Amino acid sequence: MDQDDAMLHEARKALMQARRIVVFTGAGMSAESGVPTFRDALTGLWARFSAEALATPEAFARDPALVWGWYEWRRARVRAAQPNAGHRAIAAFAAHRAADDGGCVTVVTQNVDDLHERAGTPAAVHLHGSLFAPRCSACAAPGAFAEADPLEPEDGRHLEPPHCAHCGGTIRPGVVWFGEGLPEAAWAAASAALGDCDLVLCVGTSALVYPAAALPERAVRAGALLVQVNPGRTAFDALARFNLRGSAATVLPALLCG
Numbered sequence: 001m002d003q004d005d006a007m008l009h010e011a012r013k014a015l016m017q018a019r020r021i022v023v024f025t026g027a028g029m030s031a032e033s034g035v036p037t038f039r040d041a042l043t044g045l046w047a048r049f050s051a052e053a054l055a056t057p058e059a060f061a062r063d064p065a066l067v068w069g070w071y072e073w074r075r076a077r078v079r080a081a082q083p084n085a086g087h088r089a090i091a092a093f094a095a096h097r098a099a100d101d102g103g104c105v106t107v108v109t110q111n112v113d114d115l116h117e118r119a120g121t122p123a124a125v126h127l128h129g130s131l132f133a134p135r136c137s138a139c140a141a142p143g144a145f146a147e148a149d150p151l152e153p154e155d156g157r158h159l160e161p162p163h164c165a166h167c168g169g170t171i172r173p174g175v176v177w178f179g180e181g182l183p184e185a186a187w188a189a190a191s192a193a194l195g196d197c198d199l200v201l202c203v204g205t206s207a208l209v210y211p212a213a214a215l216p217e218r219a220v221r222a223g224a225l226l227v228q229v230n231p232g233r234t235a236f237d238a239l240a241r242f243n244l245r246g247s248a249a250t251v252l253p254a255l256l257c258g
């Protein structure tokens with residue numbers, strides 16, 4: 001058994017012994033489904049686009065059509081994507097645990113896609129909102145969008161956002177931008193799950209964005225064991241008992257279903 005296999009084996013043992021597990025995911029989780037990450041060199045969204053111009057409330061106030069068009073392109077990309085073997089392994093593992101009364105598995109994601117749900121995880125907690133839940137920027141009523149055009153041009157276009165059926169306000173993407181608070185219910189659910197878990201499995205996050213990244217940190221301080229799946233180095237490396245260097249779609253099936 002080489003060093004990587006030995007670490008996978010030990011991590012599996014830790015997972016089998018844990019009763020309350022949180023799977024905490026980031027953009028790398030969906031990378032092999034063809035959804036770009038944010039900070040990977042060359043392929044990450046922030047390598048090609050400006051976060052200041054597209055992912056802040058000020059950007060939306062300045063140029064709503066630019067921001068709305070970009071998010072419609074992102075939404076169309078996600079709609080065309082399929083869950084990967086990693087998403088499916090997480091859903092199967094949680095279902096198996098629940099059926100065997102082996103303890104609970106909560107999925108907390110920073111992702112704004114719906115790939116965990118489409119893989120069979122019924123109630124993932126979305127800390128940074130969803131591409132599929134637009135709302136009115138004035139009264140917060142749920143908004144609608146036109147069905148995404150499968151030919152939505154690469155990298156987005158200027159597209160006027162729709163208006164609220166209740167108050168006429170401008171509909172905005174239902175995601176959390178820089179400088180905005182996280183959705184209260186999601187934050188409460190994630191804080192509770194991570195505040196009371198034995199093991200946190202972090203997958204595909206650089207762990208640079210707060211307050212989300214503080215949750216696994218707090219869990220470790222309270223005694224939880226952290227297992228990380230990521231091909232690269234991250235801010236969680238020093239906290240992790242096991243750093244499994246590989247991709248989500250490769251490592252998770254071996255870790256959770258092997």
Ligand code: BJW
Pocket residue numbers: 025026027028029031032037038039040044055110111112128175176177178179180181182203204205206207208209210211229230231232233234246247248249
């Ligand atoms: C693979 C892989 C494969 C690749 N398999 N892995 C404390 C210190 C410093 C700053 C702050 C602080 N507290 C708050 C801040 C400010 C800011 C922040 O954190 N900035 C830092 C960047 C410095 N935070 C905020 O502004 C937050 N709000 C806030 O604090 O409000 C205060 C407030 C309170 C109350 C009232 C009002 C205000 C909000 C943060 C919102 C983040 N939003 C985004 C965009 C969402 C919408 C959209 O999609 O456009 O969320 S930014 C982006 O980053 C997105 C992600 O969810 C988030 C995290 O990124 P993630 O998922 O980790 O992706 P990457 O790309 O960074 O990493 C990918 C990883 O995958 C890499 O490690 C790869 O190696 C790996 N990988 N292929 C497995 N196949």
